[in-house]
Amino acid sequence: MTSDGVTTSRVVADVARELEIELPTLSSRMASSFLNQIPALQGDDAVTQLVVASTSSNLSTVIDVLQHGIPLHQISVPAAAAAHARRFAQRELPVEALLRAYRLGESQFVQWCLRLLAARSLDAAELLAAVQEITSVAARYIDQVCEHLVDIYETERRLWGQRADAARAASVRTVLGDETLDVGTAEAMIGARLRGWHVAAVAWLQSDPSDAARRVESAAQLLTEAYGRSPLTVLADDHTLWAWVSGTSRPRLDEQVLDRALVSHPDLHLALGDPGPDLAGFRSSHREALKAKAVAQMSGGTTARLTRFATVSISALLLDRLDEVRTWVGRTLGDLARDDEAMAKLRDTVRIFLQTGGSFTDAAARLHLHKNTVHYRVRKAEEIRGRPLGDGRLDVEVALVICRQLGGGVLMR
Structure with a gap:
């Protein structure tokens, strides 16, 4: 017995509807598998959030395509997926890791569909036709999206590399990640003195304005006012600024000044590490600021405007x-x-x-x-x-x- 197109479309749509009901759970499960299996996605809360958002938007889109029979040429790259690719480029993460996530996602998605099909009372022809339709749509969707994402990634990588501080940002990343560097070499690489005390800050935006980079860079002036010293700053991406306030003496924060300054920047958030000495302190305070940021974003409700590692250290370490x-x-x-x-x-x-x-x-x-x-x-x-x-x-x-x-x-x- 052969399966007609109407029957195949109905079966595929029914499977898509079942998946749609479980979309939040499936999105979380798939995103977790990416984070566990792809090292380049690990250790950065901003990237983690984009992985979750991108996974959810892609799953929602392909489920809509299957459920409603939407032609793929009418589908554009989901906004969250495009943002994920741009942020990947800005943070100099490999595009291969991004593409691997899509291939892993395609495999998982097809497996979920096959399990749902196996639970249905279909004859061999109906089952084969449904499997062929789902695997074909999934493969073509992934090919189409990946082709566009590579273009987005390469364009953003080129534009990001043309920034005036691009070389310094790359050097700072190297200093943070390469434990074999001595203090003299590290100072020469970033053009700043590392002997002394450092407090690291991470500033970020929760919103997505068109002038995001300009807004997040305003955090440098806030830190100058609160510490009385100008910070070393680099853009980690167009929504995130890394900064260090340094000096021969331990930097002292005027928290009231900083709180007042943040009032005039309603979409800006700051996380601060503890002061630390020399190159080790430059690195450790930055790690603490990143962890404080992660805690702030997990707290639920309205994200705190200012989060100090010292006040969330237990949670940060967990x-x-x-x-x-x-x-x-x-x-x-x-x-x-x-x-x-x-x-x-x-x-x-x-x-x-x-x-x-x-x-x-x-x-x-x-x-x-x-x-x-x-x-x-x-x-x-x-x-x-x-x-x-x-x-x-x-x-x-x-x-x-x-x-x-x-x-x-x-x-x-």
């Missing part, structure tokens, strides 16, 4: 072990670790209550609540947890801080 942390938080807090608004209010109340030494009066003043409300919430939290807050109090306090700083990354869904 970023690479989120699965284990989530398990520990759940064991420590019980159902108080659920990811919903009611539990968030209880966690905040308990956190402040414990920080004030278990004083209902002081906690009420900090939270702007009536003392009886604090009392009720604390008792409710103990009831939900299933044991008194004093039972493993240190663990409870640490878990509450981690929940506040890492948000949904460590909460139970």
Whole structure:
């Protein structure tokens, strides 16, 4: 028995609809596999976010093509995928890694489709026709998108390399990554003194304005005002600025000045590392600033305008072990670790209550609540947890801080 085009289109559309229902889960699973299998995608939170966004947009697009029979010549590269390719070029990451992700994604997508087809009562002809249609569309979509992405990547790489600070940016990346360099060679490469103290900063934009690079570069002036010294700066990409405030003495931050300055730059965010001496401090403070940025972006809700590594250090050091942390938080807090608004209010109340030494009066003043409300919430939290807050109090306090700083990354869904 042969399969007609109408039957094939119906079967393929049904499979696409099933995939669409699971799109958030499938996107997360696919993005995680890319990050685990492709080293060039690892270790940079900005790249990670773009991988997730690009994966989701590509999956959504190809599912729409299969579900609605959209001709591929009417499909353009998803905006998130194009942004991913440009950011890849700006950070001098290899295009081969980008293309490998697409090939891995194609393989995973086809496997998901085959499993759904296998669960259907189709005769051999119908099954073969559906498989041929899905694999053909997936392969042609990947070929088409990859061809355009290579053009986008090469164009951006050329334009980015023509910037006045392109050579310095490349040298800074080398100094940060090559542990064999001595301080003299490193100083010669970047044209800056590395003997002394350094505080690293990472500035970034959450939005996507047309003048993103100009806006993020304004962070240099803010740092100058807050530290009284001009920083060394390089653009990591058109949304991210790396900076170092350096000197013979330990740089001192005027946080009030910086807070006031950030008010006039509503889409700008800053993360600061701890001060560190010499070349080792130049590198370690930068790593800390990157981790502080990652914590800020995971916290949920409105991202903090200023995040210091010193205030999020515990959470920052746990970023690479989120699965284990989530398990520990759940064991420590019980159902108080659920990811919903009611539990968030209880966690905040308990956190402040414990920080004030278990004083209902002081906690009420900090939270702007009536003392009886604090009392009720604390008792409710103990009831939900299933044991008194004093039972493993240190663990409870640490878990509450981690929940506040890492948000949904460590909460139970």
